[in-house]
Every structure is written in structure tokens, then in C-alpha cells.
Amino acid sequence: MSESSAGKIPAHTANATGTVHTASAAHTALALKARALDAADELAPLRDLFALDDASVYLDGNSLGALPAHVPARVQDVITRQWGELRIRSWSEGDWWTAPERIGDRIAPLVGAGPGQIVVGDSTSVNIFKAVVGAVRLLDTERADEPARDEILVDATTFPTDGYIAASAARMTGRPVVPVDPGRVLGSLGPRTAVVLLNHVDFRTGRLHDLPGITAAAHKAGALVVWDLCHSAGALPVGLDAHGVDLAVGCTYKYLNGGPGSPAFLYVAERHQSRFDSPLPGWNSHADPFAMDQAYTAADGAVRGRVGTPDILSMLALEASLDVWDGVSVAAVREKSLALTDLFLECVEAYAPKAGAGSVVPLTPVAHAERGSQVALRCAAAPAVMAALIARGIVGDLRRPDVLRFGFTPLYTGFAEVERAARVLGEVLAAVGDVADVVEVSDVAEDPLR
Ligand SMILES: *Cc1c(COP(=O)(O)O)cnc(C)c1O
Numbered sequence: 318m319s320e321s322s323a324g325k326i327p328a329h330t331a332n333a334t335g336t337v338h339t340a341s342a343a344h345t346a347l348a349l350k351a352r353a354l355d356a357a358d359e360l361a362p363l364r365d366l367f368a369l370d371d372a373s374v375y376l377d378g379n380s381l382g383a384l385p386a387h388v389p390a391r392v393q394d395v396i397t398r399q400w401g402e403l404r405i406r407s408w409s410e411g412d413w414w415t416a417p418e419r420i421g422d423r424i425a426p427l428v429g430a431g432p433g434q435i436v437v438g439d440s441t442s443v444n445i446f447k448a449v450v451g452a453v454r455l456l457d458t459e460r461a462d463e464p465a466r467d468e469i470l471v472d473a474t475t476f477p478t479d480g481y482i483a484a485s486a487a488r489m490t491g492r493p494v495v496p497v498d499p500g501r502v503l504g505s506l507g508p509r510t511a512v513v514l515l516n517h518v519d520f521r522t523g524r525l526h527d528l529p530g531i532t533a534a535a536h537k538a539g540a541l542v543v544w545d546l547c548h549s550a551g552a553l554p555v556g557l558d559a560h561g562v563d564l565a566v567g568c569t570y571k572y573l574n575g576g577p578g579s580p581a582f583l584y585v586a587e588r589h590q591s592r593f594d595s596p597l598p599g600w601n602s603h604a605d606p607f608a609m610d611q612a613y614t615a616a617d618g619a620v621r622g623r624v625g626t627p628d629i630l631s632m633l634a635l636e637a638s639l640d641v642w643d644g645v646s647v648a649a650v651r652e653k654s655l656a657l658t659d660l661f662l663e664c665v666e667a668y669a670p671k672a673g674a675g676s677v678v679p680l681t682p683v684a685h686a687e688r689g690s691q692v693a694l695r696c697a698a699a700p701a702v703m704a705a706l707i708a709r710g711i712v713g714d715l716r717r718p719d720v721l722r723f724g725f726t727p728l729y730t731g732f733a734e735v736e737r738a739a740r741v742l743g744e745v746l747a748a749v750g751d752v753a754d755v756v757e758v759s760d761v762a763e764d765p766l767r
Pocket residue numbers: 440441442443475476478479516520545547548568581
């Protein structure tokens with residue numbers, strides 16, 4: 318961030334008149350810019366599809382997507398008519414049984430996958446387990462001549478559940494886990510690399526990793542790649558098929574707005590499906606589940622990734638929520654996402670104190686090619702700042718100890734909201750500009766939201 322000469326003066330000792338004058342000029346210019354961006358925004362009408370009001374600015378769609386307004390009535394129908402009246406007939410007549418693969422096919426175009434390769438069900442954590450063990454088993458089958466290939470490379474900065482599950486999968490399969498910084502994957506690949514498990518976008522910093530490049534390099538080294546799309550599905554183009562990804566998982570309650578705890582998805586590339594040997598071969602993945610056969614025969618296709626009875630209420634809420642994507646291009650979503658995060662970074666630069674406890678350092682890369690759909694700011698007073706922001710209707714979240722996270726959901730976040738959020742952030746940061754204030758406000762920060 319560049320520093321203006323006025324910006325070198327700590328906020329709490331600045332000449333009040335000069336500071337106010339500079340700030341208000343910047344505010345006016347950026348507010349006008351935001352308004353112009355909103356006026357030109359083709360995705361703007363989509364906001365009306367969501368249950369949102371203007372009292373607050375919701376910048377936590379990377380953690381829990383907002384509720385599409387039509388979903389409650391659809392879920393009501395699932396409960397009162399499908400469950401209440403049709404009861405067990407809904408499994409067949411009501412299309413309940415085939416929901417996991419049907420909804421997988423709805424998600425597929427959003428992540429660049431052709432039909433028949435994605436199945437919905439279970440949590441992301443469970444699907445990571447299926448994918449990592451499944452990848453090791455695929456390799457055992459496809460490269461049985463290479464017994465030395467044993468290492469599981471795992472994103473050292475990963476969302477913790479991925480690391481925990483990979484470590485357990487490694488213990489079970491007798492493979493060592495090698496933690497590797499995503500920026501150093503290329504140099505870590507070798508003849509021992511079996512499987513690489515990476516987050517497409519870092520949940521903490523918002524850094525976007527090079528999926529095409531890393532996937533190609535891993536394949537060249539003879540390894541298989543599992544991508545975790547939790548922070549990219551619904552936020553940016555992924556191109557699973559185009560880039561030859563082997564397996565992928567992702568959650569549906571972040572940018573896909575499926576609702577709290579909505580089921581995750583598992584992608585197994587078509588070329589691997591016939592050899593995909595699920596470590597959780599429940600009866601739903603059987604070729605003929607209702608034959609109730611004592612012997613297991615795996616189903617063909619994406620169905621092989623299923624386990625047990627699907628959680629229909631969550632799943633059909635997710636299916637309904639996906640309607641908001643009808644006719645929406647992921648390229649347009651990406652373009653707006655970058656414009657939103659660009660504007661936020663520009664406003665933060667203009668509004669935040671340049672020094673002191675209330676100053677912030679962006680952790681999210683400036684380069685578009687390396688940025689997901691969130692902005693993370695490091696701030697010494699982060700817990701107090703986020704508590705104060707939420708109290709003032711700007712809803713982001715905190716990643717302890719010192720990261721402020723703001724997620725930008727192009728389907729419903731507007732540019733004027735972004736400017737407003739940054740303006741309030743600037744005010745809050747100015748108020749914690751000296752250490753005494755930080756200590757005082759920190760007492761408030763232990764709120765139940767965390
Ligand atoms: C959100 C997220 C998860 C969540 O896993 P659950 O099993 O759904 O709780 C996992 N991995 C990453 C990278 C995430 O961002």
C-alpha cells in the first residue's frame with residue numbers, strides 16, 4: 318500500500334481539520350465510484366433473490382452463504398407434503414433416492430465438470446477421506462509397478478480438517494504425510510509422490526492457488542491430485558474437466574448458499590470411476606442396493622461415492638438454493654468478485670489508519686490470478702475490531718489471533734455496500750488507534766459469535 322504524506326501521521330495525533338478534509342474527499346470519490354459500479358452491474362438484480370436487508374452488510378458468505386428467499390417454501394413442501402403426506406413413496410415417486418447424483422449434476426457446470434462425475438452427500442471432511450484413500454487405492458491399481466510411490470503431500474496451510482483427515486488416511490494406508498507449502502508444491506513433487514491434497518483457495522489469506530499448473534506438474538511427476546474447492550466453488554471458474562483434475566471435494570454452504578451444514582460434493586473424474594474403490598462402501602453405493610445382497614458390488618459412475626441414506630431435508634434445501642444460479646455465468650461472477658475485492662482494497666487503503674494498532678496489512682494477494690473471493694487483513698486489534706464491526710452491522714469474521722476476514726459473494730454483494738463496509742472499518746480502526754483503546758475494546762471481543 319502506498320503512503321500519502323498525510324498518512325504517515327498516526328490517526329490519533331493527526332491535524333483534525335486536515336484529516337477530515339482529506340478523508341471526506343476520498344469518501345466522496347469512492348462512494349461515487351461504487352455507485353457507478355453498481356449501476357453497471359449486470360448481476361445486481363440477483364440480490365433480490367436473497368433474504369437480505371440493507372440494515373447490515375453481509376460479508377461472511379464465504380462461511381455461510383445467505384438464504385435464497387424461495388427456499389423456505391420449498392423446504393416446507395418437502396416436510397409437509399413429501400414427508401407428511403407421501404411419506405415413503407417420496408423415495409421413488411418424489412425423486413428422493415436419486416437426489417445425490419441429480420444435485421451433483423446441478424453443481425457440475427459451476428465447477429467445470431461434465432455430468433455423471435459429482436455426487437452430493439456427507440460433510441466435506443468425510444469426502445476428503447473418501448477422496449484421499451480413494452486416490453491412494455487408484456494409484457495402487459493404476460501404478461502397481463511403482464511401489465516406491467508412497468508420499469501424500471498435504472497443503473501445510475490447509476483448513477485443519479483436511480490435514481487431520483489426510484493424516485488418518487495416511488496412517489490407515491501406511492503412507493507418510495508430507496506437509497508442503499502450496500507455493501512449493503512444484504519443487505516437492507518427485508518419484509515418491511503418490512497423492513497431492515490442496516486447497517484451491519486458502520481459507521485464511523484468500524490466496525488462490527494455481528490449479529491448472531499444479532495439476533499438470535503433479536501428473537507429469539506421476540501423482541494424482543485431490544483439490545478442495547470449499548472456497549472456490551461458486552466463487553470462480555474451476556475447470557475440473559478442462560484441467561484434468563483427478564478428484565475434488567467441496568462444500569455447498571459457502572458460496573453455493575445451500576444452508577448450514579448442507580451436504581458436500583465429491584468429484585471423481587470419469588476416467589478413474591471404474592477403479593475408484595471407496596473406503597466407505599455403504600449400501601447406497603451398491604450396484605443394486607435393494608437387492609440387499611450380502612456381497613458388495615460397486616455401482617458405476619458418481620453413485621459409487623455415496624455412502625448411506627442421504628439427508629433429504631438438507632439436500633433438497635440445497636437443490637432449491639441452486640436455482641439462483643440459473644442463467645448465471647461463473648465468468649461474470651468472477652469478474653464481479655475481482656471488482657468487489659479491488660474496490661474493498663482500494664477503500665481500505667484510503668480509509669484505514671496508516672500506522673498504530675488500528676493499521677491493517679492485506680494478506681490477500683493483489684494479483685488477480687492469486688486472489689479468491691475474500692480479503693483478509695492482518696490487524697493487531699482484530700478481535701476488538703471485528704466485534705465492533707459486527708455491532709455496527711458489518712458482518713465479517715475473525716480468524717484468531719489477528720486476521721479480519723471479509724467474503725464477497727457476487728450474487729448478492731453490491732459495490733456501495735463494499736464502500737460502506739470499508740468506511741465503517743476505517744472509523745473503527747481509527748477508534749482503536751491507540752493501545753489503551755485496544756485493551757479496553759478487547760474485553761468486548763469475547764462474544765458468543767466466536
Ligand atoms: C469450510 C471448509 C471445510 C469444512 O469441512 P466440513 O466437513 O464441511 O465441516 C473443509 N475444508 C476447507 C478447505 C474448508 O474451507
